[in-house]
Amino acid sequence: MSEKPESYEVAVERLEEIIDRLDSGQAGLRETLELCHEGRELVTYCAAELDAVGEGLKELKLDELATRLDSETT
Amino acid sequence: MTEARAATGPDRVELPGPFPVGRYARRLQEWMRERARVTLIGEVTGVSRSRVQAYFELRDGEGAIPCTIWLNDLERAGLPDGALRDGAEVVIAGGPDYYPGGGTASPSFSFRATDVRLAGEGDLLARLEALRKQLRAEGLFELQKQLARPLLPKVLGVVTAETGAARRDLLAGLRRRGWGGTVVWAFAPVQDRHAAPAIAAALQGLAASPEVEAIVVTRGGGSLADLWAFCDETLCRTVAMLRVPVVSAIGHERDSTLIDDVAAVACSTPTHAAEAAVPLDCIAARQGLGRCVASLRRVGESAIGARARHLAALARGPARALQRERRVLNQKIREIRAASERGVAERSGFQHRIAALVLGRARLRAAERAVEAERANARRGAGLDRVAAGALRERREALRRAAVALRAHDPERTLERGYALAETASGEPVTSAAAAVAAAQVRLRFADGGVEAEIGGEVEREA
Numbered sequence: 001m002s003e004k005p006e007s008y009e010v011a012v013e014r015l016e017e018i019i020d021r022l023d024s025g026q027a028g029l030r031e032t033l034e035l036c037h038e039g040r041e042l043v044t045y046c047a048a049e050l051d052a053v054g055e056g057l058k059e060l061k062l063d064e065l066a067t068r069l070d071s072e073t074t
Numbered sequence: 075m076t077e078a079r080a081a082t083g084p085d086r087v088e089l090p091g092p093f094p095v096g097r098y099a100r101r102l103q104e105w106m107r108e109r110a111r112v113t114l115i116g117e118v119t120g121v122s123r124s125r126v127q128a129y130f131e132l133r134d135g136e137g138a139i140p141c142t143i144w145l146n147d148l149e150r151a152g153l154p155d156g157a158l159r160d161g162a163e164v165v166i167a168g169g170p171d172y173y174p175g176g177g178t179a180s181p182s183f184s185f186r187a188t189d190v191r192l193a194g195e196g197d198l199l200a201r202l203e204a205l206r207k208q209l210r211a212e213g214l215f216e217l218q219k220q221l222a223r224p225l226l227p228k229v230l231g232v233v234t235a236e237t238g239a240a241r242r243d244l245l246a247g248l249r250r251r252g253w254g255g256t257v258v259w260a261f262a263p264v265q266d267r268h269a270a271p272a273i274a275a276a277l278q279g280l281a282a283s284p285e286v287e288a289i290v291v292t293r294g295g296g297s298l299a300d301l302w303a304f305c306d307e308t309l310c311r312t313v314a315m316l317r318v319p320v321v322s323a324i325g326h327e328r329d330s331t332l333i334d335d336v337a338a339v340a341c342s343t344p345t346h347a348a349e350a351a352v353p354l355d356c357i358a359a360r361q362g363l364g365r366c367v368a369s370l371r372r373v374g375e376s377a378i379g380a381r382a383r384h385l386a387a388l389a390r391g392p393a394r395a396l397q398r399e400r401r402v403l404n405q406k407i408r409e410i411r412a413a414s415e416r417g418v419a420e421r422s423g424f425q426h427r428i429a430a431l432v433l434g435r436a437r438l439r440a441a442e443r444a445v446e447a448e449r450a451n452a453r454r455g456a457g458l459d460r461v462a463a464g465a466l467r468e469r470r471e472a473l474r475r476a477a478v479a480l481r482a483h484d485p486e487r488t489l490e491r492g493y494a495l496a497e498t499a500s501g502e503p504v505t506s507a508a509a510a511v512a513a514a515q516v517r518l519r520f521a522d523g524g525v526e527a528e529i530g531g532e533v534e535r536e537a
Contacts (some may be wrong), residue, residue: 012251057245060259065283
């Protein structure tokens with residue numbers, strides 16, 4: 001897996017598939033190693049997504065958000 | 075004088091009249107008052123009072139009618155104090171009326187209410203059901219539910235009252251899930267006739283921000299009349315058309331307001347709304363990820379480990395087979411050696427026995443031969459003695475003869491007879507004249523001693 005997953009849920013779904021496949025014991029050595037590699041990348045992505053909402057809840061008013069967006073566009 | 079001409083309509087059809095307007099106005103008033111009396115339900119707005127009557131508008135999403143009620147009728151209706159106020163949902167009874175005006179007074183139309191009561195749950199539910207049926211028929215309930223809701227939104231929009239428990243409960247619910255994203259507040263009144271348009275505007279404002287991934291609309295509990303703003307048709311149509319999924323938590327019961335029907339998810343409390351807006355329990359997810367990592371590591375390692383062990387077992391296979399073969403071979407060698415040793419021992423024993431037998435026989439024969447030889451020797455002994463004595467005598471005689479002959483040849487004997495022997499300094503005999511000349515110096519040995527002699531001249535050949 002070289003591309004970033006499109007969302008957390010897609011990543012988690014794929015991760016569950018990978019673990020099911022690995023748990024089944026049906027995967028060959030090469031596939032196992034590739035799945036483990038992909039799984040680790042997905043875990044890294046998911047951990048980063050969780051970290052993004054793990055720094056403490058922030059509060060903004062809609063006006064402040066609008067002002068911020070305006071300043072970003074200009 | 076200009077001839078009077080009857081007024082005509084646009085299509086020039088001749089119309090009755092002209093009538094005096096005041097008379098027409100009074101006729102209109104009579105006509106209206108003859109209309110059937112009905113009850114109307116709607117929201118009260120713009121309440122004002124004169125000395126004798128109260129004025130207000132009754133409206134809903136589709137339209138409005140100006141209403142009047144005599145204060146004595148209002149008093150007789152028995153409403154609680156202040157109940158006839160802006161935002162109140164009421165049911166009024168009465169019919170259309172027309173005030174013709176006159177003098178300086180302006181004419182006006184109104185619905186003359188003769189009775190009024192606050193709208194009950196039944197009235198509101200009946201209106202709600204009609205609206206619900208209509209919106210469902212238009213498919214507006216399904217639009218929000220078809221939107222994908224993010225499992226882990228980073229930015230949440232929230233529409234609620236700035237003060238109130240709902241705001242606090244929602245935040246507490248979000249924190250309980252371990253969610254630390256951004257909440258964008260769009261505060262709005264949540265109960266009166268201004269509420270629905272303000273909420274709709276807040277929702278549209280939030281949905282216009284690309285960062286906002288889901289929106290929560292929430293307020294605390296109340297009667298259906300209190301929550302009526304959330305049944306507003308325009309608001310509900312707005313929610314249905316938003317691109318962002320909306321989670322509603324209005325009051326303490328699900329599906330009591332129309333916004334619950336059109337929203338993507340309807341919840342009973344702000345806490346539940348927090349869970350619906352952030353479906354992922356971040357705390358559990360972090361633990362789950364930890365387990366995933368452990369599981370991946372375990373599977374990866376065991377996959378390699380198991381195969382490595384299998385490989386190692388396979389790799390040991392040939393060595394084991396060799397060892398097995400070697401053991402078999404060694405066993406055979408030992409057996410062969412043992413068998414061989416047994417055979418050797420047997421043969422050796424046999425040979426020893428044969429040898430002993432042969433030796434015994436040989437000894438016997440030797441002994442016999444020795445006895446025989448002894449006997450023969452004994453027999454030969456006498457003959458031998460005789461032969462030996464004869465031979466001795468012969469040898470002595472030969473010796474004597476030899477000594478005589480030797481003496482005859484002895485130079486010393488020759489010297490004794492007067493000859494001299496010429497020798498070189500080294501004792502070699504000089505046997506010719508030439509040798510004597512060559513030596514120059516010789517020693518002449520006589521029987522009684524030697525003398526040195528010098529050779530002079532040359533060899534004289536005898537004729």
